[in-house]
Amino acid sequence: MKPIKVGLLGLGTVGTGVVRIVENHQHDLLSQSGSPIEIAKILVQNKNKTRNISVSSDILTENPWDVVENPEIDVIVEVMGGIELSKKLILTALDHGKHIVTANKDLMALHGPEILARAAEKRCDVFYEASVAGGIPIIRTLVEGFTSDRITKIMGIVNGTTNYILTKMSQEGAAYEDVLKEAQQLGYAEADPTSDVEGFDAARKMTILSTLGFRANVALSDVEVRGISKVSKEDIAYGKRLGYEVKLLGIAERQDDAISISVQPTMVKHSHPLASVNGVFNAVYVYGEAVGETMFYGPGAGEMPTATSVVADLVAVVRNLNLGINGRRGFVPYKEKKLKTDEQIVSKNFILLHVEDKAGVLAQITQVFAEYEVSLESVLQHPNRTNSLAEIIVITHDANKAAMTKVLKRFESMDVVQAIKSVYRVEG
Amino acid sequence: MKPIKVGLLGLGTVGTGVVRIVENHQHDLLSQSGSPIEIAKILVQNKNKTRNISVSSDILTENPWDVVENPEIDVIVEVMGGIELSKKLILTALDHGKHIVTANKDLMALHGPEILARAAEKRCDVFYEASVAGGIPIIRTLVEGFTSDRITKIMGIVNGTTNYILTKMSQEGAAYEDVLKEAQQLGYAEADPTSDVEGFDAARKMTILSTLGFRANVALSDVEVRGISKVSKEDIAYGKRLGYEVKLLGIAERQDDAISISVQPTMVKHSHPLASVNGVFNAVYVYGEAVGETMFYGPGAGEMPTATSVVADLVAVVRNLNLGINGRRGFVPYKEKKLKTDEQIVSKNFILLHVEDKAGVLAQITQVFAEYEVSLESVLQHPNRTNSLAEIIVITHDANKAAMTKVLKRFESMDVVQAIKSVYRVEG
Numbered sequence: 001m002k003p004i005k006v007g008l009l010g011l012g013t014v015g016t017g018v019v020r021i022v023e024n025h026q027h028d029l030l031s032q033s034g035s036p037i038e039i040a041k042i043l044v045q046n047k048n049k050t051r052n053i054s055v056s057s058d059i060l061t062e063n064p065w066d067v068v069e070n071p072e073i074d075v076i077v078e079v080m081g082g083i084e085l086s087k088k089l090i091l092t093a094l095d096h097g098k099h100i101v102t103a104n105k106d107l108m109a110l111h112g113p114e115i116l117a118r119a120a121e122k123r124c125d126v127f128y129e130a131s132v133a134g135g136i137p138i139i140r141t142l143v144e145g146f147t148s149d150r151i152t153k154i155m156g157i158v159n160g161t162t163n164y165i166l167t168k169m170s171q172e173g174a175a176y177e178d179v180l181k182e183a184q185q186l187g188y189a190e191a192d193p194t195s196d197v198e199g200f201d202a203a204r205k206m207t208i209l210s211t212l213g214f215r216a217n218v219a220l221s222d223v224e225v226r227g228i229s230k231v232s233k234e235d236i237a238y239g240k241r242l243g244y245e246v247k248l249l250g251i252a253e254r255q256d257d258a259i260s261i262s263v264q265p266t267m268v269k270h271s272h273p274l275a276s277v278n279g280v281f282n283a284v285y286v287y288g289e290a291v292g293e294t295m296f297y298g299p300g301a302g303e304m305p306t307a308t309s310v311v312a313d314l315v316a317v318v319r320n321l322n323l324g325i326n327g328r329r330g331f332v333p334y335k336e337k338k339l340k341t342d343e344q345i346v347s348k349n350f351i352l353l354h355v356e357d358k359a360g361v362l363a364q365i366t367q368v369f370a371e372y373e374v375s376l377e378s379v380l381q382h383p384n385r386t387n388s389l390a391e392i393i394v395i396t397h398d399a400n401k402a403a404m405t406k407v408l409k410r411f412e413s414m415d416v417v418q419a420i421k422s423v424y425r426v427e428g
Numbered sequence: 429m430k431p432i433k434v435g436l437l438g439l440g441t442v443g444t445g446v447v448r449i450v451e452n453h454q455h456d457l458l459s460q461s462g463s464p465i466e467i468a469k470i471l472v473q474n475k476n477k478t479r480n481i482s483v484s485s486d487i488l489t490e491n492p493w494d495v496v497e498n499p500e501i502d503v504i505v506e507v508m509g510g511i512e513l514s515k516k517l518i519l520t521a522l523d524h525g526k527h528i529v530t531a532n533k534d535l536m537a538l539h540g541p542e543i544l545a546r547a548a549e550k551r552c553d554v555f556y557e558a559s560v561a562g563g564i565p566i567i568r569t570l571v572e573g574f575t576s577d578r579i580t581k582i583m584g585i586v587n588g589t590t591n592y593i594l595t596k597m598s599q600e601g602a603a604y605e606d607v608l609k610e611a612q613q614l615g616y617a618e619a620d621p622t623s624d625v626e627g628f629d630a631a632r633k634m635t636i637l638s639t640l641g642f643r644a645n646v647a648l649s650d651v652e653v654r655g656i657s658k659v660s661k662e663d664i665a666y667g668k669r670l671g672y673e674v675k676l677l678g679i680a681e682r683q684d685d686a687i688s689i690s691v692q693p694t695m696v697k698h699s700h701p702l703a704s705v706n707g708v709f710n711a712v713y714v715y716g717e718a719v720g721e722t723m724f725y726g727p728g729a730g731e732m733p734t735a736t737s738v739v740a741d742l743v744a745v746v747r748n749l750n751l752g753i754n755g756r757r758g759f760v761p762y763k764e765k766k767l768k769t770d771e772q773i774v775s776k777n778f779i780l781l782h783v784e785d786k787a788g789v790l791a792q793i794t795q796v797f798a799e800y801e802v803s804l805e806s807v808l809q810h811p812n813r814t815n816s817l818a819e820i821i822v823i824t825h826d827a828n829k830a831a832m833t834k835v836l837k838r839f840e841s842m843d844v845v846q847a848i849k850s851v852y853r854v855e856g
Contacts, residue, residue, distance in 0.1 A: 021577075029576065031762040032575045135716075135720065137572070137573030137574070140572055141569065144565070144568055146740065147457075147461075147739075148735075148738075149740075290445070290733065291732065293709075293727065294726035295723075296722075297724070299719065304720070305718065305719045308716065310576075311575075312573055312577075319757065325753060328751055
């Protein structure tokens with residue numbers, strides 16, 4: 001039986017996992033895909049580097065064109081990351097009729113439509129299950145499992161680093177900076193953690209998930225992003241007392257034809273299934289009109305979980321090769337994208353204010369909410385022990401973002417309000 | 429564009445949901461499947477019955493052969509339930525070249541291999557996503573999402589009725605009989621609840637899941653079954669105090685090539701994601717060698733969730749029709765089934781004994797465990813307030829079932845042991 005030949009771009013953590021699975025599971029992969037799978041070329045930065053996996057040096061190359069233009073290669077597996085070079089290599093590979101499996105969320109979030117259009121034109125497959133939530137087959141679920149339903153909400157804990165940090169802060173009452181430092185030492189956070197902690201990584205993943213879930217081309221710039229670097233241990237402690245955990249959630253919502261997508265630290269009610277997703281785990285909560293509540297939970301990263309998703313995609317490509325249907329089962333967004341206005345974006349909110357501790361202040365504060373027709377679920381006031389101010393915590397009922405912006409603007413201009421300490425969306 | 433014509437067998441709860449989705453989502457289904465979908469015939473028991481959905485009486489029939497032998501029909505959707513007639517109808521439909529979507533777990537658990545073999549022979553699709561865990565696309569996940577991995581454990585809360593009962597017992601400290609009666613009044617449990625409460629329904633679902641997960645033909649008779657009718661509120665209270673929730677788990681395990689499948693009430697540690705799956709929700713926890721821990725959570729039953737899965741399967745059939753690949757993407761078990769011996773089935777255990785309250789009894793009890801090399805994680809002894817006996821609760825470390833059977837047999841023969849009140853497997 002003719003083996004399917006794979007060109008692997010990158011032999012880092014995930015690439016190594018892919019080689020391991022393809023080598024160790026030959027029989028299973030053959031039984032399921034119908035063909036033997038052979039890794040025929042691997043692009044590396046340095047052929048002579050010592051590696052913790054044994055691969056024949058004959059198949060290593062430092063020249064990417066050796067791989068993507070190689071007439072022997074049927075499928076390209078891209079696990080090198082980065083954007084510009086990866087894009088160039090993938091488009092070239094498609095032009096040479098090769099199918100693509102990629103784990104590259106940055107690339108798919110920024111250039112997904114262009115790559116998928118080229119693939120459709122060339123009748124090639126492009127699969128990218130590993131680009132979101134590592135080992136959780138969430139892309140398959142959205143594309144195949146929920147074809148019959150209309151998804152109204154996707155909420156995801158899709159960044160393991162920030163979930164690790166928030167979990168530690170919550171469990172140990174620790175400060176953000178201390179936990180970040182610890183996460184960096186453990187290798188859970190990068191030396192420059194910006195992409196994770198400021199929410200950019202999660203935003204890329206939400207771009208991909210919302211495109212699939214809402215079947216409309218969502219752009220990265222459509223996602224409103226706020227990270228966790230301003231989350232204080234006090235916020236977490238207050239949240240806890242009121243029955244909430246702070247989680248960095250990607251939230252994509254649809255009402256009628258209008259959608260909104262955001263990433264932000266969110267107060268999640270303890271009883272909600274996302275509230276107990278801890279540490280580096282990921283979870284994606286999907287609400288469909290017909291199915292109701294579902295949630296998909298698993299490891300968001302790591303060598304073997306991510307490689308599992310990559311190789312599952314590879315098996316799908318090989319199955320399609322054997323059926324002669326590549327490029328014909330791809331996902332095509334068929335809906336027009338329409339973003340919600342601020343008046344249409346609705347949520348509950350948590351607001352912590354520091355105010356002057358004197359008579360009538362609470363009345364003034366609640367009066368502002370009333371003025372903009374924001375109704376309140378609960379209000380808590382007590383003196384702050386470390387200064388002469390009072391703290392007011394308000395949880396609103398559903399309120400639209402335009403009204404909330406006006407409320408907060410008014411607070412900024414009021415003398416009795418010393419500081420708007422924190423504002424969180426509330427879910428669950 | 430030529431519509432794909434569907435013959436629906438059954439217009440009960442799920443059938444009604446299927447009609448609703450197909451009617452209301454025409455545009456979405458067309459965009460995703462490539463063809464309009466038309467429900468052309470519906471088998472009902474009584475054409476003249478009043479229904480809470482409007483369907484043209486022209487397409488209703490009381491004669492099943494009108495549907496399954498009808499040359500106009502492309503796909504049969506079977507949501508009538510039952511075994512013998514359904515089987516006959518489905519096999520006849522396959523003989524007439526029709527593709528099948530079924531929600532029938534009983535049928536697939538008992539006659540799955542025969543039906544799938546006939547389908548392969550006739551080059552027809554048979555999809556059955558809705559047969560397990562209603563709205564959770566767990567079959568797709570096992571067949572497509574984890575192709576590259578080796579699954580070692582599947583644990584499922586796959587019966588909503590029993591999970592509702594156990595959740596209520598746990599939350600309200602109520603007795604089994606009282607909660608069952610309430611569940612019957614609410615329509616969550618049937619007048620004859622045997623199939624649910626004795627674990628038979630869960631066993632059928634575990635037969636399907638373990639066949640898919642282990643890629644070997646598991647038979648219903650391979651599943652060891654114990655229901656929840658003997659679970660007492662005392663057991664639940666003790667479990668809670670020690671950090672466990674009692675859940676009816678389907679547990680399928682593999683070690684090397686040997687597998688075991690069971691359904692039994694299990695003490696699940698509070699920190700395990702299955703412990704907080706409450707009410708009528710279902711969840712399937714899957715452990716893979718490469719991916720590690722994953723969990724899939726959602727509604728296990730109900731008109732619309734189940735119909736969502738049925739129609740997603742229908743879309744898959746239509747996509748295959750348009751690609752001309754029906755019957756060629758089916759799941760085929762390729763591994764030989766080998767069941768574990770009792771020596772190979774290993775778990776932690778919870779045992780509650782009533783013993784005579786006198787000196788030396790605890791030593792005698794622990795001596796029995798030592799004799800059969802069962803080591804203990806914790807031991808708790810205290811007097812029972814309502815009689816003159818003492819209660820001993822033991823949680824073992826991992827112990828094999830053969831040894832545990834011998835231990836329990838010895839307890840039965842000991843005079844100081846008044847009763848073996850309860851024995852549970854422990855997970856998490």
